[in-house]
Amino acid sequence: MSYRYSAENTPPTPERASEVAITTHEHVYEVDPRLMELHVLQQTFPNWDTLRIMHARHDHLAWMHTHFAEKTVTGSELIAEIEDSR
Amino acid sequence: MRRGWLFVTTLERPSTDLVDRVVERLRGVLRPDQILTSKTDRYNRARVPAPFPVHRWRERVPDLAVLPETTEEVAAVVSIANELRCPVVPRDGGTGLTDGAVPLHGGIVVDVKRMNRIHELDLENRTVTVGTGINMLKLNEQLAKHGLIYPDDPASYPCSLVGGRIGTSGWSLIGSRYGHTRDLVLSFDFVLPTGEILHVGDGAGGKISKSSSGYQLKHLFMGHQGTLGIATKATLKLYPKPEAELSPFWAFDDYDAAYRFTGALARAGVATFAGAVLFDEYKVAYLRRDDEAYIPQPADVRALTCAVLYGWEDEVRVGGKRLFRIAKEHGARYLGDEISEGDWAARHDRYATPLHGRTKAGQVVPMSWHCEDAAVNYTDVPAVTKAWHEIVADLRRKTDVFDDWGMFAYTSADTGVDYLTEIDVGIWEQRLDDAAWAMWVKAKRDIAAAALAHGGSISACHGSCREGEVDLVPRELGRGFDVMLGVKRMLDPNNIMNPGKYLLDLAYQGDVSAQLAELRGPS
Numbered sequence: 001m002s003y004r005y006s007a008e009n010t011p012p013t014p015e016r017a018s019e020v021a022i023t024t025h026e027h028v029y030e031v032d033p034r035l036m037e038l039h040v041l042q043q044t045f046p047n048w049d050t051l052r053i054m055h056a057r058h059d060h061l062a063w064m065h066t067h068f069a070e071k072t073v074t075g076s077e078l079i080a081e082i083e084d085s086r
Numbered sequence: 087m088r089r090g091w092l093f094v095t096t097l098e099r100p101s102t103d104l105v106d107r108v109v110e111r112l113r114g115v116l117r118p119d120q121i122l123t124s125k126t127d128r129y130n131r132a133r134v135p136a137p138f139p140v141h142r143w144r145e146r147v148p149d150l151a152v153l154p155e156t157t158e159e160v161a162a163v164v165s166i167a168n169e170l171r172c173p174v175v176p177r178d179g180g181t182g183l184t185d186g187a188v189p190l191h192g193g194i195v196v197d198v199k200r201m202n203r204i205h206e207l208d209l210e211n212r213t214v215t216v217g218t219g220i221n222m223l224k225l226n227e228q229l230a231k232h233g234l235i236y237p238d239d240p241a242s243y244p245c246s247l248v249g250g251r252i253g254t255s256g257w258s259l260i261g262s263r264y265g266h267t268r269d270l271v272l273s274f275d276f277v278l279p280t281g282e283i284l285h286v287g288d289g290a291g292g293k294i295s296k297s298s299s300g301y302q303l304k305h306l307f308m309g310h311q312g313t314l315g316i317a318t319k320a321t322l323k324l325y326p327k328p329e330a331e332l333s334p335f336w337a338f339d340d341y342d343a344a345y346r347f348t349g350a351l352a353r354a355g356v357a358t359f360a361g362a363v364l365f366d367e368y369k370v371a372y373l374r375r376d377d378e379a380y381i382p383q384p385a386d387v388r389a390l391t392c393a394v395l396y397g398w399e400d401e402v403r404v405g406g407k408r409l410f411r412i413a414k415e416h417g418a419r420y421l422g423d424e425i426s427e428g429d430w431a432a433r434h435d436r437y438a439t440p441l442h443g444r445t446k447a448g449q450v451v452p453m454s455w456h457c458e459d460a461a462v463n464y465t466d467v468p469a470v471t472k473a474w475h476e477i478v479a480d481l482r483r484k485t486d487v488f489d490d491w492g493m494f495a496y497t498s499a500d501t502g503v504d505y506l507t508e509i510d511v512g513i514w515e516q517r518l519d520d521a522a523w524a525m526w527v528k529a530k531r532d533i534a535a536a537a538l539a540h541g542g543s544i545s546a547c548h549g550s551c552r553e554g555e556v557d558l559v560p561r562e563l564g565r566g567f568d569v570m571l572g573v574k575r576m577l578d579p580n581n582i583m584n585p586g587k588y589l590l591d592l593a594y595q596g597d598v599s600a601q602l603a604e605l606r607g608p609s
Contacts, residue, residue, distance in 0.1 A: 017382060018382075020375050020448070021381045029381050035448055037449065039451040039452070040450045040451060058428075061427070061428050065427065067226065068328065069329065070330065072331050073403060075410065075423055076420075078332070078403065078406045078410050079410060
């Protein structure tokens with residue numbers, strides 16, 4: 001968390017990710033603000049809260065993997081094994 | 087009062103006097119904290135996630151709710167309701183999408199959440215006996231300590247309950263490996279509409295997986311949407327908790343290629359194969375709006391297939407490599423480990439997602455999620471997909487209340503014979519007035535008719551007792567629907583158990599052959 005209030009409430013400069021989405025923090029996607037002007041307005045989130053939500057989502061997904069199986073086999077491992085066996 | 091098309095109900099809401107008498111009698115069999123009459127308690131048990139015009143919420147509010155803790159308490163409640171002719175509606179997680187847990191005529195909601203104990207864990211025979219108010223996620227947390235799992239995995243996994251899975255005969259994401267609820271539940275105690283207690287399983291057994299003794303009653307008491315009674319205690323089949331999981335996602339530049347690949351995966355005969363999911367072009371376009379995994383995908387990603395394997399690690403690796411070789415033959419592009427793992431983990435919990443859709447002008451609007459499903463053979467999936475998108479496109483042309491969120495097709499079995507096809511529709515509930523609701527009901531009827539026209543069943547998963555699709559149930563089941571009416575009348579002579587569902591009020595109206603003929607239409 002930043003020392004100054006203003007720093008916590010100023011997200012990184014957005015970059016366009018697609019015609020309808022932007023990115024702010026790394027791996028954080030947001031709806032283009034121009035599409036949230038009439039029926040649903042965008043809310044202001046402090047940086048720490050945005051990152052907390054993103055990390056919590058990752059924690060949740062990791063928890064769900066271990067809930068269903070002891071470990072995860074990745075596709076990239078199997079592709080490498082197939083290619084090595086040739 | 088008319089509901090649906092030809093359906094005339096026979097039961098109105100209980101009078102205030104009747105409700106008072108019911109509460110008085112219930113005080114003789116339940117503690118005060120088990121009888122809920124406050125507005126909050128009743129409104130919270132009036133809805134399920136399926137959309138409904140908010141201004142008509144009041145129609146669905148029960149007169150009271152009860153929280154029994156044993157089979158005997160459930161039987162006592164139902165017995166009183168039957169004697170006093172008061173409707174009873176069983177409610178478990180309340181996550182169903184066809185309104186099974188929604189009261190249509192007030193009465194008593196029997197909320198089973200306090201019946202959530204593990205009664206017996208039999209490690210030798212690999213079974214667990216539980217109260218039906220237990221949730222699968224919480225059950226599996228306990229079973230994991232013994233290296234076991236109960237692999238019933240709906241999209242509502244963190245919040246649905248075992249009893250609701252029985253009442254809806256639920257479908258499981260990993261059912262191609264482990265079977266669905268009907269395969270995983272061995273037996274259960276069941277309270278009939280008269281208050282009598284019945285034990286159903288294969289034969290008389292509690293832990294028998296296959297019997298040829300007598301009629302096979304277990305299936306009759308599953309999937310009835312609470313119209314035949316209340317499951318209270320169930321014995322479930324257990325498996326070793328998988329050592330390994332593999333969940334690859336592949337991209338295609340057109341739907342047809344992804345469709346062919348999905349069929350090839352399902353037909354490959356890999357023993358650890360637990361399911362495959364086909365995402366069509368509309369689904370990928372929808373995900374590109376808002377989903378972090380798909381926003382950055384290149385424009386030539388237009389359809390997707392994912393598969394999932396569970397088992398011992400050595401088995402999963404061998405089976406997985408076979409699927410990757412099939413992927414290469416079909417020109418599939420692997421989407422990478424991060425998306426594959428993240429997106430699969432999210433599939434276990436589709437109810438926790440905040441949802442919004444778009445107006446035709448592109449503005450974001452708050453929308454609730456609804457999906458219409460059907461069971462369709464592999465060869466009919468493309469035609470049903472096309473027909474359903476045309477139906478929803480017609481709705482979208484007329485109003486911004488509806489938004490097409492695309493379609494999935496999920497394998498239901500380990501041979502690839504049939505698929506749960508699902509069209510997801512965003513609905514702007516606050517704008518869902520009577521006119522928009524009528525449009526939606528007609529669309530639901532058209533969606534169900536398209537599934538039937540292609541030899542499918544109206545629902546693989548949700549049930550088919552909501553306005554719209556329910557009108558076509560007599561057509562789908564034919565003479566079987568007459569048998570349903572006879573069974574309902576015999577087991578529930580006073581029509582107290584979840585009245586108003588599945589057109590079953592017809593069972594109490596004498597000769598209904600003309601109404602059924604009209605519902606079925608020309609043969």
